[in-house]
Structures are given as C-alpha cells and as structure tokens.
Amino acid sequence: MQNSEAIALSAAVLAVAGELTQRINEGVVARGFEGVRPAHGFAFVRLAPDGATVTDLAAHLGVTKQAASQLVEELVRRGYVERRPHPVDARARLIVLTELGWACTRAAEEAAADAVRPWVELLGEGEVRVLCDRLLRIAPYGPIRPTW
Template identity: 45%
Template sequence: MDPVPALLAMTYRALGDQFHDRLRQIGLEPLRPAHGYVFRFLKERRATTVDIGAHLGVTKQAAAKIVAELDEWGYVLREPHPTDRRAQYVALTTKGRDYLKLADNLWADLEGEMAEAIGAATLDTVKQGLTAYLRHVHGDDQPGLRPVW
C-alpha cells in the first residue's frame, strides 16, 4: 500500500481532474488549477499582482499572465492602487463570485461521490483526522489554500 502522502496527492489529483472535466463539460473557459487558487485568494480581499504571485509562489510576470486571462474572461477587474501608481488592485467580479459558487457546488458533488465510494462514515473520519492533523501542525493559525508546485 502507498504511504499516506502519496495517497493524498493521488486523491487530490483525481478529484482535481474530475473537477476540471466537469468545467469543460459545462463549457467554461479553459480554467486551470492556478486560476482556482486565485479565485480562493481573492474571495475575501482584493490584492495586487505581486500579492497574488507571492501567494501562488510564482513570479510577478506569471501572476500577471493569470490575472490577464481572468480579466479577459470577465472573472476579475483591475482597479487603480490608491498609493502606488504602478500597481493595481485585482478583485473578483460578479462573474468571478458566481464561478466560486459553481465551484463549491462541483466540489460538494465530488465529495458526495467520494462518500458513496468509501462510505459517509469513513469520509467523516478522514475529514476529522485531517482536520486534527492540520490543527496539530498549525494550531489555530491555519494556512490558506495554496498550490504545491
């Protein structure tokens, strides 16, 4: 049997692949996992491209490319920064917030399918165990969802 970290990574990949397959079936833009991390990061805040790049662990140029794609598709808008003329704030649009609701529903569907596959009680135990482990490692200061490149 594979070690737990490998099983977690393979499960995350399988869920992500299913999620993106469903996005393609719906006919949305060719969103990638990096876009999803930006949506989640911007859910509660507006941020600069530099902030987004730091969150993703990518260069400012790579973050700017992701922001440009999301802007072109209407998921984000760019606003002037109040104190730095070179910077812009990036915020979700209504379309971006609607996408987050859709994504949450798709993830809930996938979680439901996982519960069918392994049993609801087993899934609850897995969730409790993972939550306890994260609390053990990070205490009450849980990190936000970030990519692991």
C-alpha cells in the same frame, strides 16, 4: 512508522489531491466555464474575499509576479476579473472578481461539494470533518502550487 509506510501515505495524499483537482476542474468546465485551469481556481480563492494585488497573488501561488501578472491578464481577457486602481497605493492595482468570476467561484464550490460527497457517503460526515481537521493541523499554510 516505517519508510515504506510513509511513502504509501504520501502516495495516498497525492492520489486524493490529484483526483480532487481533476474532479473540481471537470465540474467547473461542465458548468460552462471554459478555458479555466486549476491554477485559476487557486487564484480565485485568494481574490474572493476582497481582491488582491498581483504581488499578493504571486506569493499565494508560489510563482513570480510576472507569471501572476500573465495569469491576471488572461483572466481579464476572459472576463473573470478586472483591474482597479488600488485605494491607497497608486503603484498597485487591486484585482477583483467580476460577476462572472463570482459565478465561476460558486461553480467551483459546487463542484468541490460534488467531489467530496462520495467521501461522506463512504466515511460518514463526522469522519470527513475529522479528516479535514487533521489535514488542517498538519499543513495549515501549505503551498498551493499550480505546478510541481
């Protein structure tokens, strides 16, 4: 594979990622959740199952824990998450989604489904599944960084 092809492929990946991020965020905002940034969505993904600590979140987002702490503070102010005492570690706090946070997460899922729908119409559901499989094999643990 030639270098120029590699660049073209990279550009394609980045274009898809950019469009996807933009569409999902717009979709979430359109559903009435104002003031949310893509980074918040990335945080929600990590918080969704059982909550997480600030340090977990920082590692997940690829930022310092101070930055993660600020992000949590903002989400608390907006009512999307709340800090609870950690069940086994008195130093730590468990950040969990509020009901509003869950609603926002569901909105993001809907927005993602809307964003992906044109792909299915274009390529067919089977091809999209194959695409997803390929991507997961390529970078199963790629960084979810809010900023480049």
